[in-house]
Amino acid sequence: MSRPFQQVPHLAAIRPESLVAEGVRGLILDLDNTLLGFGASAPSPENRAWVAAARAAGLEIVLLSNNFGPRVAEIAAPLGLHGIPNALKPLPLGFLRAKRALGMRAREVAVIGDQLFTDVLGATLCGMRAILVEPIEDRDFPLTRLFRRIERLVLPERRV
Numbered sequence: 001m002s003r004p005f006q007q008v009p010h011l012a013a014i015r016p017e018s019l020v021a022e023g024v025r026g027l028i029l030d031l032d033n034t035l036l037g038f039g040a041s042a043p044s045p046e047n048r049a050w051v052a053a054a055r056a057a058g059l060e061i062v063l064l065s066n067n068f069g070p071r072v073a074e075i076a077a078p079l080g081l082h083g084i085p086n087a088l089k090p091l092p093l094g095f096l097r098a099k100r101a102l103g104m105r106a107r108e109v110a111v112i113g114d115q116l117f118t119d120v121l122g123a124t125l126c127g128m129r130a131i132l133v134e135p136i137e138d139r140d141f142p143l144t145r146l147f148r149r150i151e152r153l154v155l156p157e158r159r160v
């Protein structure tokens, strides 16, 4: 049985042009361990280049994070992106706020994140497609580390 979401190793493995060809116009992008490492203060040059390529391909991007306002603003502002903190993913409210910010229908939006029980679950609850990336690093919130142990039971092929 094929899973209802895509799994890729990292952002750079996602081809923005392919998403556009499939009707995607907007991205809801997770922050920690998707766009940059949990302790990092800026995305890698590769991921910054990917964000630029995605926008050049016509995709609008909103950052959606369970992390706090100052951290999300610190990452979003230099990239010129709208960031929504304290999202309480997987609850739908944050995803719906992000969708409203994009001004798009659920089927035009793809959610990209590193966690099954926040990013993928929330996307699915809201009728959006989801793309699961491998977490950039092992460090994360204690609750997230607990979720990762459960993820490994569901997705044994995950590395981290």
Ligand SMILES: [Mg+2]
Binding pocket: 030, 031, 032, 033, 034, 113, 114, 115
């Ligand atoms: Mg994350």
